[in-house]
Amino acid sequence: MQWLTNIPSAADIETAHEAIGPHIHRTPVLTCRAIDALSGAALYFKCENFQKIGAFKMRGASSAALRLSKEQLKRGLATHSSGNHAQAVALSAKQLGVPAHIVMPEGAPVIKRAATAGYGANIYTCANTLEARESTLEEVVEKTGAAFIHPYNDYNVIAGQATCAKELLEDVEGLSALIAPVGGGGLISGTALSAKYFAPGIPVYGAEPERVNDAFRSLQAGSIQANSRIDTIADGLRTNLGDKTFGIMQAELKQILTVSEEEIVSAMRLIWERMKIIIEPSCAVPLAALLRYPEPFQGKRVGIILTGGNVDVEQLPF
């Protein structure tokens, strides 16, 4: 596979899917009659909480790593992340037998540090600012020659994230819409591309907390906007967009739906109690959006991506 420097084509996504197949789980699609009854729609939940490392991030990290040349790969993989992407890069490196170099900010959850270290990654601690993360990463990359895998603003990562909606569209016939959460935009832009290529005409909705509605405002303004606050329980969605994800979103997305913190917690609880599965708060945002704005989805089959299940059971919002 070649390293992608343009928006992934249908063939690029198909190639990525084939390549990462042995490195990921094909996750199940679950349904729940009780939530269908509440929503007035037939919902198909793509369960990336059952993915390796507990989140869809494994797809993008694996997809990017497998596009590196053998020479590049030998020198290892690097990234900065306090969350699921760190574990995804660490496990991808382990699967490929190369070193992983992960920059994590001070104060990152102990459980996530431990999980990343558990995959054999070298961990570099830095101050908890974007500047410190980027400068520390730069030093690490310079020293080791490792390839930086961006958490979202990279066409190789986006091609990997796109495989999630591709599987959902393959496994469920007749879907009328897809909804996924929006953080940095890697998943939503991959989802939009897969819908465009593999189920043309299906609208793709992004779902975002009101408190970090940077994507909503960015699409309205026509340029990438930042968040002035990040105090949302949906900790995976605090990130701003990148130019690559924003470009795809501008071209392909139907709409961004925003929801309150209360709506997120309530949707999360609904999934825990009715579906008996563990999802992160960020995952609950699409269902919260559908319950708040039910009109376009009434009587339709709707695909929802449940992005991950890595939650600290000692810090629950209930």
Added chain:
Amino acid sequence: MQWLTNIPSAADIETAHEAIGPHIHRTPVLTCRAIDALSGAALYFKCENFQKIGAFKMRGASSAALRLSKEQLKRGLATHSSGNHAQAVALSAKQLGVPAHIVMPEGAPVIKRAATAGYGANIYTCANTLEARESTLEEVVEKTGAAFIHPYNDYNVIAGQATCAKELLEDVEGLSALIAPVGGGGLISGTALSAKYFAPGIPVYGAEPERVNDAFRSLQAGSIQANSRIDTIADGLRTNLGDKTFGIMQAELKQILTVSEEEIVSAMRLIWERMKIIIEPSCAVPLAALLRYPEPFQGKRVGIILTGGNVDVEQLPF
């Protein structure tokens, strides 16, 4: 189907399975590499937390209801229960279009009352003693003519619970042992019968909290023993055995393994965090037992029944 007055035969269990098929889910079997690595065994988890009403109890209630004559059935179903069995009887009655009469003690969790009422059952509140439950039930049965469905000490119920292990044995080849929790003994005796008929020679282990080790002591003593304390987090396992379940257990069970409260919470957390599924504390007892007594299971394929997922997320032990 005839009402069973003897220990269910293989044919009885097969008939029950066919009859309840449209009324239950065939639940999935999940695996988890991380827990396999910890345990030294290959574990196959039968996920009854995904069963209708969130627990295996649906099998037994449905099995018993479907063996009633049309005349009996018309007068409805009755039981006393504060938990999953109440919901199972209520939903079975709803599925069959007949009334349900459920006696629930004062102080039963609001969420369980609401769920039972949500299936359209008539709820009768009584004092929180076994005597009050039994006398109230007797009045209700006398007044309504409804058929009493015992939560466990009934061959018709046991035949239904046996279908869970039957499915597990059908879906996973080469299992070397089965482990299920022990409360009143309905599930474990059904499991033991299915192992005997459908995979002869496979040992079946019961798992029980040390604090309510009545089954362990009953098998040692050769007679049904009571619990002197019921302060276990595994709230589904506080019940004493009945003569019918005890008889089958005496004949068919390999051994009862007991575990501490800390071991139960730790195994529950392991399943939540690693498998991303929600299980009740009672469900975690078999895994806790396997981790405490690993020797007989090393390198083997072991089936574990995860009995239910109805847990109050505001009252977690973490």
